[in-house]
Structure formats: C-alpha cells, structure tokens
Amino acid sequence: MRPLLLLSALAALATAPSAQPAFMGGAPPPDPDDLVVWTGPSDPVRLARGGTATATLTLSVAEGWHVYALDSPLGIPLRVEATVLPRGVRAVGLRQSPPVDAVDPSLGEPVRWFDGPATVGVDLAVTADAPLGAHTASVEVRYGVCDDQICLPPQTRTVEVSLVVAGGASAVASGPSAPAPPPGDAPSGPDPAEAGLETGPVEKAPVEMEPVDPATAGVPEASAAAPARGGGGEGLAGFFLLAVGAGLAALLTPCVFPLVPLTVGAFSHDTSRGRALGRALGFGVAVVAVFTALGAAASAVLGAAGAQRVAADPVVNLVLGVAFVVFALSLLGLVELRLPASWANRVEGASRRRGGVLGTLLAAVALAVVSFSCTAPFVGGLLATAAADGGGAAAWARPLLGMAAFSAAFAAPFVVLAAAPGLLSRLPRSGSWMATLKGTLGFVELAAALKFLSNADLVWGVGVLTRPVVVALTMAVAALAALFLLGRLRLGEPAGEPAPRVGAGRLLGAVAALGAVLVLAPGLGGGAVPLADALLPPLVPPASGAEAEGRLAWHTDDLDAARAEAAAVGAPLFVDFTGYTCTNCRAMEARVFPAPEVAPLLGGDVVRAKLFTDGRPHGPVFQEVQRRLTGTVAMPTYAVLSPTGEVVGVWSGMASPDEFASFLRTAFDAAVGPADA
CATH class of the missing domain: 2.60.40.1250 (Thiol:disulfide interchange protein DsbD, N-terminal domain)
Known part of the structure; x- marks a missing residue:
C-alpha cells in the first residue's frame, strides 16, 4: 500500500499546476x-x-x-x-x-x-x-x-x-x-x-x-529514527563519576554494609599492623580485579562499535529495558537475584584454606558472590549504560573504565578502615536507612528502564511508548517513590514490620520526587521538558498518517492525504520537508514552531504535512517530491501550497520566529487569496 501512495504522490505532482512560488525565503543551496x-x-x-x-x-x-x-x-x-x-x-x-x-x-x-x-x-x-x-x-x-x-x-x-x-x-x-x-x-x-x-x-x-x-x-540507515543523543551523555568524566557513585551506593546496601566491619576485623586479627594493612590492600586490589575482569569481558564482547550497535538496535534496547526492570524489582525487594548458596560456601571455604595471594583473591570473589543480590542491579545497570551511552573511539573502553571505577569505590573503604581501625566506631549502624536507599535506587532504575524501552518503540515505530506516555509513566514512578519515602507504600518488607520513621532524609527525598513530577508535567501535553529531554522520546517522533505533535495534527509521510484534506476544506497546505538526522530541523521544530508569533499561524485553518527525506525506503521518493515542489533538496525546507496544489511559498533554512511568521502570513494569504477573489 505504501509504494502505491508514493507513486501516486509523484503522479499527482506531474499533473499539478506548474507554477513557481510567489516568493522564496532563504537562499537556494549550491550543487x-x-x-x-x-x-x-x-x-x-x-x-x-x-x-x-x-x-x-x-x-x-x-x-x-x-x-x-x-x-x-x-x-x-x-x-x-x-x-x-x-x-x-x-x-x-x-x-x-x-x-x-x-x-x-x-x-x-x-x-x-x-x-x-x-x-x-x-x-x-x-x-x-x-x-x-x-x-x-x-x-x-x-x-x-x-x-x-x-x-x-x-x-x-x-x-x-x-x-x-x-x-x-x-x-x-x-x-x-x-x-x-x-x-x-x-x-x-x-x-x-x-x-x-x-x-x-x-x-x-x-x-x-x-x-x-x-x-x-x-x-546505520535502519536506525535513522533513533533519537539523536550527545556522544556519551556526560562524557567519560561524567560516566566515571556515575560509576564511582554506583560503587559507593552498592556499598551502602543491606547485603554489603554489614560485611564491612566483619571483613576489616578479619584483617585486623594479625598482630602486625603492617601485615594487616597489606592484606587489606591486597583484598582491595583483588576486588578491583574481579569486577574489572567483568568489564574487560564486556568490552571484548562489545568491541569498538558496541555503543553504536546498542543505540541503533531495538532488540538490544528492549533486552536492556527488561533487564533494568528486573534490577529495579530486585532493589525494591519484589524479586530476589541470588546465586546458589553452595557457590558462596565453596569459595569462602577455599579462601580460608589457602593463604597468600590466591586466598586473598578468593576472599574478593567470595564477597562478590555473597553480595550479588545487591550489587547485580548496580553492575548490570552500569554495564548497560556503558554500552548504550558510549560514543566515539573510546566507546569500547567504557565497560572496562566503569567496572574499574565502580570496584575502586566499592573496595576503598575496606582499605581505609584497615589502615585506621578507629574509624569503625564512627560508621553508622545498620538499619532501615539501608533499605530506604536500596528502594529509592530501585525507583531510579525503573525510570531508567523506560528510556531503553521507548528507544525500541521509537525505532520499530510501534507508537505505544510515545512521549506523553513515557512522561506519564515517569511521573507515576516518581510519585510512587515519594509515597515510598513517606512510608505510605511498603515494598519487600516482612508482614507486621512497624512503619518506618520519616526523618529529614526521607522527607527531602520525597520532596525531590514530587518536584520531579512537577518538572515533568509539561511533557504530558507534548511540551518540552528541558531538564529531562535527553531521557525522553523526541518532541517530533516519526510516525505514519495524521499524528499529533503537541496540539497540532500532522500528516506524516502521507502527502496524498494532506493534499486531499486541503482540497476538501479549501485550506492552505503547509509541508515540512524534514529529516531524522537534521539538527536544524529539530531546532526549528523545538524553538520556532512553538513561538508565540508562529504557533497561532500553524495552528489555524491550515493542513500540515511532514515528509522525512533522509530515511529508507521512502526518503528518495520524498526527496524527489521536495525537489519538484521547491527546486531544492536542502533541509529544513518548508512549502505552502494552495488548496488546488499550487506552490505559493518556499522557505529553506533556519529563521527567527518573526521571519518565519512573516513568511507564513504572506504565503497563507497567497494560498487562499484566489479563493476569496
């Protein structure tokens, strides 16, 4: 059906009135x-x-x-x-x-x-x-x-x-x-x-x-619909800080934090303080080696092109999204991720029987196995972020760097406390605060899962996880997090457990979660959310047929339907020749179209069409449509047609809101003028 529509679009152009635009906005591009x-x-x-x-x-x-x-x-x-x-x-x-x-x-x-x-x-x-x-x-x-x-x-x-x-x-x-x-x-x-x-x-x-x-x-061309993202998010420095934060957060979980004084105490049994410090340092290096080996394996599997493949592959995005959901449910106490208990017993027993370097390495492996149920969401989430958010020549090294930074932050307290055992008395006692931290991070991972799932939806063009839907789901997650922090939502707790006390930390966290709900609210109507746009589907998702972009209905990749509607209602037809990879197009759509000078004109008695000229398989056909209508294949280019199909105005390139509003007023007047005469 779609090829027939494309052929009919070109046929309609061949029989359309042959006329030059009444005026031209912007300069025609060179060859x-x-x-x-x-x-x-x-x-x-x-x-x-x-x-x-x-x-x-x-x-x-x-x-x-x-x-x-x-x-x-x-x-x-x-x-x-x-x-x-x-x-x-x-x-x-x-x-x-x-x-x-x-x-x-x-x-x-x-x-x-x-x-x-x-x-x-x-x-x-x-x-x-x-x-x-x-x-x-x-x-x-x-x-x-x-x-x-x-x-x-x-x-x-x-x-x-x-x-x-x-x-x-x-x-x-x-x-x-x-x-x-x-x-x-x-x-x-x-x-x-x-x-x-x-x-x-x-x-x-x-x-x-x-x-x-x-x-x-x-x-790859098949991934042209994927949202444009900055290379590497915050860059390597930002990713390094994220990995360090993940390591410290994992240290504070209920599976790990109680083990800190026990492990440090085992090192301190040596009569020689220097030997105790040496064992602790060796233990820290072994922990780093264990987790970094996991990062090296991920780097080898991904290769230098891992980031691009992940960003472009909807199947991989879907798998990562599901993985993040599982990790989130684990942190919330609804699903338990645990390695067989026999593994921990065997590794721990072997570490006690063997001394020296091998025994220290086995002790580090035992810690990784015992704490798996709490560290797995952090490690898995970090590796997924490294794969999906990398860019450039260093993309392959991100899993390696991430695991090295994570494990260094994770192991550092063991070494520091072994060097200064007196600090053990100053550590906070284990308690409900650990479960609070763990649950809060679970909500964060649940929100992160929506990013990967929406990427897969966007590339496949399913249209289920649209921008408003993702905004609504993220707001719901933030609201649930606020209820959790206020003690109104109990997750993963034994029956009969007394309600947690809402202290200053919980209250501040709840306020931040409710603040996120308010920040995201404009996105429900398709508006911009500057603080979260990088995690949300684009403002102008590719689609088929007449789709809503904010409050405006667009005929996307369907010029025939747009021309038929314009002819039926006697309204001007505004055609936006755009591209998936066109940053200038995104800037016009995000900054100029919603401007007070422009929005009333585009939202008036006008039929709107959007044609993506750089995608496959239909991009070349739409590019030819653009060339015949406007005389250029530059992006962005905007054309205004009369109800009879005559091109009355063309604008190529960027424009200020005032310039574009002036263009639209003149073109719309030219389009409907003959009908009023």
Whole structure:
C-alpha cells in the first residue's frame, strides 16, 4: 500500500499546476558537488602479501560548510565502506585527520566535523595468497554537508582506488603522495602520521594511533529514527563519576554494609599492623580485579562499535529495558537475584584454606558472590549504560573504565578502615536507612528502564511508548517513590514490620520526587521538558498518517492525504520537508514552531504535512517530491501550497520566529487569496 501512495504522490505532482512560488525565503543551496570534492590516492596503493596498508582519500569542503566526522555524536556522521576489493584484500579499520570539535549552532550540542581539507584512510590487510598485480578497489562514502542554516540530504559518492599487490610481508601505508617503491624492493610508503591522520593501527601498522572502527562510521540507515543523543551523555568524566557513585551506593546496601566491619576485623586479627594493612590492600586490589575482569569481558564482547550497535538496535534496547526492570524489582525487594548458596560456601571455604595471594583473591570473589543480590542491579545497570551511552573511539573502553571505577569505590573503604581501625566506631549502624536507599535506587532504575524501552518503540515505530506516555509513566514512578519515602507504600518488607520513621532524609527525598513530577508535567501535553529531554522520546517522533505533535495534527509521510484534506476544506497546505538526522530541523521544530508569533499561524485553518527525506525506503521518493515542489533538496525546507496544489511559498533554512511568521502570513494569504477573489 505504501509504494502505491508514493507513486501516486509523484503522479499527482506531474499533473499539478506548474507554477513557481510567489516568493522564496532563504537562499537556494549550491550543487552538492560544488561543496564537497572527494579524491583518491594519486598513486597506486602498494600492498605487500601478509602486510597492511592505508588507502587515503582526500576531501575538500567549501568555505562556510562542514562535513560531519566519522565519530560525530550528532548530525550526519560520515560513513566509509570499501564496497569492491580484490580477492585476498580486506578493510580492517578506518582513520581520519583530526576533526574540528565544535558546538552545533542549532542545538548547542558538541559535534565533530571537517570544515576544510581533510583526509580519511581505509586500512587494508592482505593475505599471503592474494593475487599479485594491479587491481581496482571502490570505496563508498556517505556524508552530510551543512552550513549554519541548512543541511543537504546525505550524499553518496564512490571513489576508485588503484592497488598494486606485490610479494613480501612488510606493512606499508599509502596516501595521496605515496612514492612508488623501487622495482624489486618490498613496497613502502609514508608514515600515516605524515598525512595528519589521528586514528589507526592495524595489525603491523608502523605508528600507534587511536582507531575508529568501521561500524562506528555513522548510524546505520535502519536506525535513522533513533533519537539523536550527545556522544556519551556526560562524557567519560561524567560516566566515571556515575560509576564511582554506583560503587559507593552498592556499598551502602543491606547485603554489603554489614560485611564491612566483619571483613576489616578479619584483617585486623594479625598482630602486625603492617601485615594487616597489606592484606587489606591486597583484598582491595583483588576486588578491583574481579569486577574489572567483568568489564574487560564486556568490552571484548562489545568491541569498538558496541555503543553504536546498542543505540541503533531495538532488540538490544528492549533486552536492556527488561533487564533494568528486573534490577529495579530486585532493589525494591519484589524479586530476589541470588546465586546458589553452595557457590558462596565453596569459595569462602577455599579462601580460608589457602593463604597468600590466591586466598586473598578468593576472599574478593567470595564477597562478590555473597553480595550479588545487591550489587547485580548496580553492575548490570552500569554495564548497560556503558554500552548504550558510549560514543566515539573510546566507546569500547567504557565497560572496562566503569567496572574499574565502580570496584575502586566499592573496595576503598575496606582499605581505609584497615589502615585506621578507629574509624569503625564512627560508621553508622545498620538499619532501615539501608533499605530506604536500596528502594529509592530501585525507583531510579525503573525510570531508567523506560528510556531503553521507548528507544525500541521509537525505532520499530510501534507508537505505544510515545512521549506523553513515557512522561506519564515517569511521573507515576516518581510519585510512587515519594509515597515510598513517606512510608505510605511498603515494598519487600516482612508482614507486621512497624512503619518506618520519616526523618529529614526521607522527607527531602520525597520532596525531590514530587518536584520531579512537577518538572515533568509539561511533557504530558507534548511540551518540552528541558531538564529531562535527553531521557525522553523526541518532541517530533516519526510516525505514519495524521499524528499529533503537541496540539497540532500532522500528516506524516502521507502527502496524498494532506493534499486531499486541503482540497476538501479549501485550506492552505503547509509541508515540512524534514529529516531524522537534521539538527536544524529539530531546532526549528523545538524553538520556532512553538513561538508565540508562529504557533497561532500553524495552528489555524491550515493542513500540515511532514515528509522525512533522509530515511529508507521512502526518503528518495520524498526527496524527489521536495525537489519538484521547491527546486531544492536542502533541509529544513518548508512549502505552502494552495488548496488546488499550487506552490505559493518556499522557505529553506533556519529563521527567527518573526521571519518565519512573516513568511507564513504572506504565503497563507497567497494560498487562499484566489479563493476569496
């Protein structure tokens, strides 16, 4: 059905009145080929059997424009893929010259881009039996080019690269200025660093540089509907602090906190204080090693592209969302996560029988096993956050860093208290405060689960966890947390347990939870929630048919229905040519459309349509619709049509609320003027 609708849209354009817009807002963009030029190596790339080499592509960008880098967290990240390679040659990595670290002028978020000459390298590995001689490879690049006003739809270009495979096994790197080796000698070339490359080593590459995994070079097209997020949330520093906080919070849970004085007391039994401190230090190092090994395993499984895969894969988001729900229920005392008791007994017995380093390591493993029911939600949640919130070349290291920081914070008190046993008397006594902390963190993880579940819903286009629904559920979680802290909601407590006393800490927590309810309230009507927008579905989710965006009904990806309604009611048709990856489009929709000068005009007697021109499979068709209607494929572009289908106004690029309101008034008057005459 959808292909028929698309074909009918183009057919309708072919029979629509042929007229130029009465006026044009914004300047028409130049030809994309005039903005970005890609060239391959000027000399053949010399490859040695059993070795590696780098084929370097050069791009030049017109002044005032920029191309997003391979690892840009926002925008339209560059994608590079070797689509045709000779037998025995494979692409094993990507490099790029240092991009510009900038702030997107539309959204105020950090991005990485090239705004002048730059180089991108494709690392090639050659097998020992690769056929000798000259070959031709094809490298496909897909990129987005923008200025401070508009973005053109993603462009795809193919660059041909000449290769020469010779005998020998020495690693080489070839770029635009790579000299040909003397006949009969092993192939050689310039150091990749000479071309200004910042990323890299592959197998025997001569210089140690930071790699960019090919899978992180842009978000797959199927995930275009995923909400744009900043790379890594708070960045590595913020993630490190989150991991440290998780380690300290896990330490304060009922499964762990009572073990602190017992464990420190066991170290203090030694007559020598130095030996006791040494055992405690060894125990702390062993705890760090146990948890960090778990992080290393996660890093190995995820690889450098883990963050991008998680952010793009709805199945993984669904699994993580369900996992967070289970962890939350565990912290709330409704579900118990516990390893078999025999495991703890065996490990603890082995640690007592064996001394030295092995005994200390086994004691750390015993602590991890015994405390599993309380630490599992923190460890699992942290690893999920590391996988889903990473970005850039360091994404693969986040699980490793997270577990190292978590375990260091978790183990530090054992070492400190062993060094100063007198501090044990100052520790707070175990009590209901631990259950309060544990339950509060359970509500936090329950709210976090909604983020992953809504991501899966958004990519699949199910439309169940819409922005208002997620806001309502988050408000409900916050309200339940407030009731829990006020002692009105009892969870995971034995029957007949007396009601907890509501002290200052509980009261402050309840006030904060109720404050979160008030902060989220505007989101129920589709409004912006600045303090929580990063955790909520986007304000303008992709959808099909006539969908509500705030209080306005939009025909999304259905121009036929919009034209039919406009003709039936005799109203102007406002068409928003937008894109999933267009940050300028998001800025217009979030800042200009709701402005007091603009909102009454868009909310009046107007039919509204929204076409996404950068998605698949329908994006190319909508892009052609845009080109025929407006004469440009830039994003954002807005067109106003009369009820008879005549284009009476076009605006391309960003605009202030006053400018856009003036455009709309003039265009709407032009659209309905003939009908009033």
